Amino acid sequence: MVPTLNAIRHSRRHLARWMRPQRRPVAWTFRPARAWIRYQPLGCIGIIAPWNYPLYLALAPLVDALAAGNRALIKPSEYTPRLAELLARVIGRAFAAEEVAVVTGGPDVAAAFASLPFDHLLFTGSTAIGRRVMAAAAANLTPVTLELGGKSPVIVGPDYGVRSAARSIAFGKFFNAGQTCVAPDYVLAPTHMVRPLAVALLREAQRAYPTVADNPDYTAMITERHHARLVAAIEAARAAGAEVLAHEDAGAAGLRKIGPTIVLAPPAGSLLMQEEIFGPVLPILPYDTIEAAIATVNAGDRPLALYCLTHDAALREAVLARTLSGGVTLNGTLLHVTQDGLPFGGVGPSGIGAYHGRAGFERFSHARGIFQPGRFNGLELVRPPYGFVARRIARLLIGR
Incomplete structure (x- = not known):
């Protein structure tokens, strides 16, 4: 509203x-x-x-x-x-x-x-x-x-605090249970930050939503089909060897609810990395250099949104200059959408x-x-039959 x-x-x-x-x-x-x-x-x-x-x-x-x-x-x-x-x-x-x-x-x-x-x-x-x-x-x-829509990434810079990153990402991802077109779809974090960030994200989700099943602040999936699709995607990632951290709650499944779920490094060919997730499931991928993170973003379709969390001006400029997305929020998530002074839209498949x-x-x-010409219009002199005046004007216009 x-x-x-x-x-x-x-x-x-x-x-x-x-x-x-x-x-x-x-x-x-x-x-x-x-x-x-x-x-x-x-x-x-x-x-x-x-x-x-x-x-x-x-x-x-x-x-x-x-x-x-x-x-x-x-x-x-x-x-x-x-x-x-x-x-x-x-x-x-x-x-x-x-x-x-x-x-x-x-x-x-x-x-x-x-x-x-x-x-x-x-x-x-x-x-x-x-x-x-x-x-x-x-x-x-x-x-x-x-x-x-599409797979909107979050790039976390190595200088950014884990708790601050978790707070911003959890807000954007788990609001409306991830059923937001510009919700963070996956996170790219420095390798040494992946596990601490995953733990902090789960802790932030548990703080915001202490319970899932009986919590009116936490949204259900829109349909049984959508719920079943995400449950299957989580299980497929787990079966492929990915680590899954989940805020589980008895009775949630019967209400079409999926608790906030973090998946560490799911396989590149999995549904979680191939399709827009549109739910409260968040993959986190490691990167060693910012060039590798940018390459991962650019390997996919151009996303509707991109989020970059860093205080490093050079890193921020590298991300902005070498990626293309519909919109961007820096050091936060979602908020560019609500700015009436900014255009909102996608690019390419988004x-x-x-x-x-x-x-x-x-x-x-x-x-x-x-267009409204004045009372005298010199170009009207360049009209048939073409004579001396027309030739002089033509030479003047073409610089000869």
């Missing part, structure tokens, strides 16, 4: 400035003249929201769409039916149906929704479903913004395009270029 309200306040505070026409320079060959950009609404924006943050990820893009002057149609996830119904009622009371509306239903409705000829379509969800959404939108040449604040206003606007 708080990030949504902040997004509204931010847009209301800055919208008048965003809307102003922006002057652009005019080449001397076209002067006297004026050139400027005018931002205009695209029309109707489609928003397909996910289940993990169903309110924020429906309303944050709506704020940007409305700020740009558009209408919008929202499709919440079928996994959050009560929130979807509530959102439909609240939106229905606040807006006319032709301004903003909510469509509810299952996967068939979502597929039909993605096939509508929107002026822009924003989807938040998995990379696999994002490909389908993009294919459906392509039939209408509908431009898309895809907020997907997403297409960005929104939030001014970036969202521009994403859902058409930047219309406008």
Whole structure:
């Protein structure tokens, strides 16, 4: 709720400035003249929201769409039916149906929704479903913004305190039981720090969540299938020889809950290292040099987020200069997402395009270029029939 309200306040505070026409320079060959950009609404924006943050990820893009002057149609996830119904009622009371509306239903409705000829379509969800959404939108040449996911790494510098690192990583990883698109997916730590960090992470998780099964602050997996997938991944890593540290709690499994789990050096080919985890399971990998850590990140798809924990300016610059991710939080996790002054989006398989604040206003606007020549336009002299004046002007323009 708080990030949504902040997004509204931010847009209301800055919208008048965003809307102003922006002057652009005019080449001397076209002067006297004026050139400027005018931002205009695209029309109707489609928003397909996910289940993990169903309110924020429906309303944050709506704020940007409305700020740009558009209408919008929202499709919440079928996994959050009560929130979807509530959102439909609240939106229905606040807006006319032709301004903003909510469509509810299952996967068939979502597929039909993605096939509508929107002026822009924003989807938040998995990379696999994002490909389908993009294919459906392509039939209408509908431009898309895809907020997907991926394996967001944490690189811990050798200078960074173990307790401080554990506190930041545990906050980002175990919030919502890891069901966050920008949650840390794996950690790269200096070899000598791996075990102390794993122990500190488990201790921090136990402090934040003393119990799992009966703890209302600790989230369950969204479905039985998702729960079973992660349980199988943990057991596969253990069977392959990886060490597993877990905050176990009797009765948690029956409630689709998995306690915070740390896996030390799972095999590179395991599910935990090949797919986005999207749950409270955190692999920790050792590295000997920062070059090796950067190489590990760059060997995978470009992630939605990257986290670098270090006070060493040279190490931090090496990571920022030699990796590419959708966004970055330094010496923390998750927090770049809630900054309305920063664009939020992925790159490559982690997403297409960005929104939030001014970036969202521009994403859902058409930047219309406008040119107005002065009363005298010298280039009009260069017109057929081409004579002496036209030749002299042409030589002047090409520098001969």
